[in-house]
Amino acid sequence: MNLTIALARLLIFPGLLFAVPTAWFFLWVERKAVALMQQRIGPPFMQPFFDFIKLLGKTTPARSGVSGLLMKAWPLLAVSAAAGAVGLLPVLPLSGGFQGDLVLLLALMELPSICIIAAGFSSRSIFGEIGSAREAVLTVSYNVVFLLAVVSIAVSQHTFRLEALAQLPASPLRWLGVLAILVCLPAKLHINPFSLPNAEQEIYSGPMIEYAGPELAMWELSHGLEWVAAAGLVATLAVPHFAAGWIDSLLFVSLSFGIVLLLSVLAAATARLAIDTTARFYWRCALMFAGLAIASTLLMRLRA
């Protein structure tokens, strides 16, 4: 993958130019699905766009010193990491990629969570700090399962290259791994039942509490891009690529949409769990699931 193609993928397709409208669309689907589940009409189609533009036009409180600079830097870092993660997704077949880009994708998908933790502590608000602590506990809990599931898929297919993973046919083991990833996604995207870091009735907005204006707009955008990256990763792993490019892209987009719809409906149907229940859920139930996936993968490799 040379520099031009890499830049084109990061900035045009499936990177920023494609991903930002998709992120707004997914944010709208999230809110609209909740509204429909509650028998409301819900926000208009362009609502996330209106919110974003409005936030760009607001002033931000003046902050001085290193913590002020850091507070400006975290949302930008989160947005660029999430956009980079989307740029790595193999939407079109034969789109390039390199050995080990799955590892880079996982690292880039992890960066927004780390930025949220750091942002909460830089804001020096007590609610921000509680939110950050919760986010840290949540990250440690779900990531073990998430990474084990991804590794089990990669090991069963003998490659850490996304393009190759997308082309290989799906096996039952792979479905087990995809299921384990799906269980982790609500926690990764901070939606119900795992919306602990930004629990609005308990700790206001958690780590975001001191953010305003354009910085808050960047956080909203990074949340939307995380949706695109997470749904795209599952779509990549779940659907094998066929020959024709446009069918693949269509399948990819419709499956991503389906995942967003599924998770939004789950979010609307559930209430928030307490932090200890969440940690216990991931360490006891989901970890067994992921352990099963990786154990059977290793056994299959030994047998082969």
Added chain:
Amino acid sequence: MNLWSRLMCSCRRRSPWIFHMNSGSCNGCDIELVASLTPRYDAEQLGVRLEGSPRHADILCITGPVTRNSVHAIETVYGQVCSPKAVVAIGSCPATTNVFIDSRVLDGPLNRHIPVDVFVPGCPPRPDAILQGIAKAAEILAERGSRPLVNEENQQ
């Protein structure tokens, strides 16, 4: 007005995020404000979102007759809302102090402390009236945002 400021004006009108503050209210207006966000009245159709932090909000919704204890809090929270901003006084209490008039524990009405844009009278007002007030405040907000200098003078 160029294209960008027209777009900004339209977006400000369609995306009012509110912050709810109680300045010693009897809880009647607060219940009605929450009712206006429930599925029956569905404020989200207008883009309204109830925010937990005043930093995120555009419109400050204040209920209650302004007790002496709450004056400092009101001024602090009003300062924390980033401009352009608007204030909606919900109920008769912040407008006139209502039946609590001449009470020694009050320092009302609300517009003695911060500029109020929309009054929604009633004891308590109906949720549709509150929504209408928020929609009107969003229009005021959109106009104010396009004239930032005038806004600064008003705040002084």
